[in-house]
Amino acid sequence: MGAFLQPGFWVFVLALAGIYGIFALGLQIQYGVGGIMNFGHVGMMAISGYTIAVLVIKYQWSFWWAAFIGVFLAALLGALLGLTTLRLSGDYFAIASIAFAEITRYWILNTDSVTGGTQGTLAIPDPAGIGGYTTQPDVILTWISDRLYPLFGQEASRDMSMIFIVWPFLILFIWISSKLQQTSWARVLRATREDDEVPRSLGKNVFRFRLQTLVIGSVFGGIAGVFWALQFALLAPEDFLRIVTFYGWMILILAGATRVKGLLVSAIFFGFLYGATRFLEFWPLSLLSSPERAYLRVFLIGFVIVLLMVKRPQGLFGKRDEMVLE
Amino acid sequence: MPTSDKTILEVKNISVSFGGVKPVQDVSFKIAENSFTSVIGPNGAGKTSLFNLISGMNKVSSGEIIFNGEAIHSIHTHKIAQKGLIRTFQGAKIIKRLTVAENLMMAVQGNPGDNLSGFFRKKARREFEESARAEALRRLDQVGLSKFADEYAGILSGGQRKLLDLSRALMAKPSMLLLDEPFAGVNPTLVEKLLTVLAQLRKEHAMTFLLIEHDLETVMNISDRVIVMADGKIIADGLPNSIYENELVIDAYLGSRRKDA
Ligand SMILES: Nc1ncnc2c1ncn2[C@@H]1O[C@H](COP(=O)(O)OP(=O)(O)OP(=O)(O)O)[C@@H](O)[C@H]1O
Ligand SMILES: [Mg+2]
Numbered sequence: 110m111g112a113f114l115q116p117g118f119w120v121f122v123l124a125l126a127g128i129y130g131i132f133a134l135g136l137q138i139q140y141g142v143g144g145i146m147n148f149g150h151v152g153m154m155a156i157s158g159y160t161i162a163v164l165v166i167k168y169q170w171s172f173w174w175a176a177f178i179g180v181f182l183a184a185l186l187g188a189l190l191g192l193t194t195l196r197l198s199g200d201y202f203a204i205a206s207i208a209f210a211e212i213t214r215y216w217i218l219n220t221d222s223v224t225g226g227t228q229g230t231l232a233i234p235d236p237a238g239i240g241g242y243t244t245q246p247d248v249i250l251t252w253i254s255d256r257l258y259p260l261f262g263q264e265a266s267r268d269m270s271m272i273f274i275v276w277p278f279l280i281l282f283i284w285i286s287s288k289l290q291q292t293s294w295a296r297v298l299r300a301t302r303e304d305d306e307v308p309r310s311l312g313k314n315v316f317r318f319r320l321q322t323l324v325i326g327s328v329f330g331g332i333a334g335v336f337w338a339l340q341f342a343l344l345a346p347e348d349f350l351r352i353v354t355f356y357g358w359m360i361l362i363l364a365g366a367t368r369v370k371g372l373l374v375s376a377i378f379f380g381f382l383y384g385a386t387r388f389l390e391f392w393p394l395s396l397l398s399s400p401e402r403a404y405l406r407v408f409l410i411g412f413v414i415v416l417l418m419v420k421r422p423q424g425l426f427g428k429r430d431e432m433v434l435e
Numbered sequence: 436m437p438t439s440d441k442t443i444l445e446v447k448n449i450s451v452s453f454g455g456v457k458p459v460q461d462v463s464f465k466i467a468e469n470s471f472t473s474v475i476g477p478n479g480a481g482k483t484s485l486f487n488l489i490s491g492m493n494k495v496s497s498g499e500i501i502f503n504g505e506a507i508h509s510i511h512t513h514k515i516a517q518k519g520l521i522r523t524f525q526g527a528k529i530i531k532r533l534t535v536a537e538n539l540m541m542a543v544q545g546n547p548g549d550n551l552s553g554f555f556r557k558k559a560r561r562e563f564e565e566s567a568r569a570e571a572l573r574r575l576d577q578v579g580l581s582k583f584a585d586e587y588a589g590i591l592s593g594g595q596r597k598l599l600d601l602s603r604a605l606m607a608k609p610s611m612l613l614l615d616e617p618f619a620g621v622n623p624t625l626v627e628k629l630l631t632v633l634a635q636l637r638k639e640h641a642m643t644f645l646l647i648e649h650d651l652e653t654v655m656n657i658s659d660r661v662i663v664m665a666d667g668k669i670i671a672d673g674l675p676n677s678i679y680e681n682e683l684v685i686d687a688y689l690g691s692r693r694k695d696a
Contacts, residue, residue: 292560293548296541300530307528310490311542311607312516313549321551 116264118384124268126380127275128336130372132353133360134282135329141366142295143322144302146203148354149190149210153183153330155349156213158338162230163223165242172245179338180331186213187327191320207351218346229345243342250274250339268340275336279373282329287369289325298322352407356383359414365427375425382409442501443468443611443643444489444520449498449508451488458484460667461498466611471637471644473654473675476664482647483525485664486613489645490522491515502611517544521609525616525647527596529603531589535580538588538599539571540564542606567606574602577632578625594620601629605636611643618653630657651679 132154139145157179164175186209194205217224225232230242250270257265257273289295300308301315308315338344360379364371386406394402417424444466451459458481466472474482487493489500491512500508507515516522530538546567547553548560575581578598583591588599601617618626634657636642648654651661654675661678663671671681678684 289554292554293540293546293564294551294553296533296537297549299533300541303530303532304528306492306512306524307530308541309512310492310516310522310524311603312513312521312544313541314511314513 116261117266117268120264120266120268120272122377122380122384124271124275124340124380125383126376127272127279128333128340129356129360129379129383130279130376131275131282131329131336132333133357133364133372133376134279134286134369135326135333136354136357136361137326137364137366137369137372138286138289138329139322139326140361141369142290142302143298143319144199145195145319145323145326146199147206147323147326148203148351148358149206149208149213150326150330150357151349151351151353152210152213153187153327154334154337154353155210155217156186157183157331157334158344158349159217159224159230161335161338162242162344163233166230166233166235166239167223169237169239172242175242176335179335180328183331183334184324184328187324187330188320190327191323195316195319195323210349210351210354214346214349217349224346227346230343241342243339246339271336271340274339278332278336279376282332283369283372286329290369294318294321355414356410359410361424362414362417363424365424367428368424368426371424371426379410382406382413441468442466443503444645445499445501446485446489447499447501449485449488449495449500451484451493451496458667459488462664462667462669463498464662464669464672466643466645469637469641469643470660471633471658472646472660472662473651473658474645474647474662474664475649475651475678476670480664481667482664483615484667486522486615486647489515489613490520516607519608519610520613521604521607521611522613523600523604523615523617525619527593527600529588529591529596529599532587534585535575535588535591535599536568536571536584539574539603539606540567542603543567543570544607570606574606578602578629594622597621598625598629608640609642611645614644614646616647616649618648618650626653633657651675655679 132150135153136147136150139147157176160179160182161172161175164170164178165172190206190209194202197205218226220226221232222234224230250267253270253273254265254267257269261269297308297313298318301318305315341348356379360372360375363375363378383406386402386409394405397405442465446462446464448461448463449459450457450461462485474485476482484493488495488508491507491510491514495508498508499506502515502518502520505518507518507520530541533541546563547556548563553560572581572584575584578601580595580598580602583595588596591599597617597620601614604612604614618629621629633644637644646654654661658675661673661675662669663678663681663684671678671684
């Protein structure tokens with residue numbers, strides 16, 4: 110239990126929460142506003158993260174340009190996903206989106222010469238021998254932790270610097286997104302999550318609205334990928350399993366899908382659950398081996414989702430009527 | 436009587452089939468601008484199917500539809516609506532998880548906030564929303580729903596939903612309105628009132644109406660023409676009084692209604 114009292118634990122929780130918060134923000138606008146069930150969101154994060162690693166390591170691009178291209182590609186793939194499958198009805202789109210993310214991951218896994226395959230970004234051919242892709246942003250992270258040192262001493266870690274980078278972005282994005290959700294554009298989208306025919310009969314191009322939401326959400330997914338890549342400084346295909354998308358969904362459902370500001374709290378709660386399951390070493394859980402305990406996290410998070418769906422479909426902050434009114 | 440001889444809508448030999456079912460078969464008619472036409476016919480006659488074709492929700496298997504001189508039978512529903520041809524739905528489709536006022540405000544055309552590019556035109560957006568809301572409240576007042584303005588539309592009763600659907604269509608300021616049984620389930624006093632509202636819109640805004648109704652009596656006075664459909668075809672078309680006495684119509688429709696009673 111002592112582990113929870115360590116400042117380092119909470120620093121990790123907050124850094125992770127910031128990244129996952131941005132990730133979930135993409136799902137929020139897609140599902141909470143547009144009713145689009147995207148179960149392949151992790152693909153956006155994978156694409157932008159890997160784009161950075163490949164462009165920097167293999168082609169010696171600047172990190173910043175690589176990040177820009179990474180997010181751009183995530184948006185482009187969101188558009189491609191939408192153009193090909195958004196005309197399917199909700200359930201079929203959900204299935205297609207999973208397939209999309211899996212295809213992305215398998216492609217990464219099997220294109221060793223570009224992505225490093227199973228061994229991850231460490232195995233990307235490195236002609237210039239720069240050994241990683243974070244050299245440029247690391248300068249900034251170090252600069253921040255140097256400033257934090259007088260305040261926090263030994264606790265001033267790279268994780269802590271990440272908090273100071275990620276959280277301002279998370280708050281900015283939440284602000285922009287909540288402004289966007291007050292527009293009549295969002296009102297049309299809210300209508301489309303219930304019915305297509307009414308908005309169409311009133312002159313709204315429903316497909317355009319959906320496609321725009323999907324792309325905006327993908328941009329958030331892509332940006333989360335940039336921060337993810339920075340946080341872990343090393344990527345592997347198994348970082349981008351389906352479960353990551355569901356982590357995002359848990360954050361979303363916990364906050365209440367229609368309550369964008371609730372994400373701040375639920376992302377931290379998720380970060381805590383994620384981090385805390387590493388420390389569940391007390392009896393009777395101590396009887397489990399450590400890889401078995403790792404599955405507890407998945408179990409616990411699944412359990413929280415089910416519990417919420419049954420007891421509080423509107424999440425912690427949402428209005429019940431908006432979820433259940435028939 | 437129509438105040439103009441100009442044709443606003445022309446339907447030329449349209450048919451539609453879904454597998455073996457042919458809800459609309461070789462239907463043709465012209466609607467004069469600013470006229471009020473009612474469509475009657477037994478259940479399953481193809482009236483709603485006809486509206487689905489005109490509004491582009493279903494595509495014609497053959498034939499043409501011309502609105503204001505422009506062929507509209509192969510363009511998207513939202514484009515047709517943008518041209519000023521708006522429809523309502525049988526059984527009232529409302530957006531349950533938007534408020535009553537939001538349901539109406541959504542219908543106003545040309546909202547700068549509907550485009551992402553309008554995001555930065557904050558002032559234009561706000562002004563538009565304010566006037567849309569004011570207009571919505573006026574419309575709600577007209578049908579006695581103003582006290583529900585900020586409630587979710589899902590709490591409305593069946594009849595109230597119909598009123599909302601009708602008001603929402605009017606918010607779009609159409610030049611032509613297709614109404615699919617707008618009065619079914621609405622109490623008679625309010626029906627009278629709504630008929631007055633429609634007559635007024637026709638007079639003041641030169642709107643054209645095509646309306647589906649089961650009860651010929653209700654629309655007898657307001658209509659200057661009645662089209663009777665049965666089995667996907669037009670079986671009679673003329674002045675309301677002539678329809679009332681038409682043998683074919685009595686057989687196909689009024690007669691069977693008498694038997695039901
Ligand atoms: N998409 C469709 N697929 C198959 N059949 C259809 C379809 N749409 C309509 N029909 C059939 O066409 C026929 C006419 O239906 P429609 O709804 O147009 O009747 P209506 O005249 O509006 O009747 P009511 O007065 O009961 O509303 C019905 O038999 C219906 O089952
Ligand atoms: Mg009908």
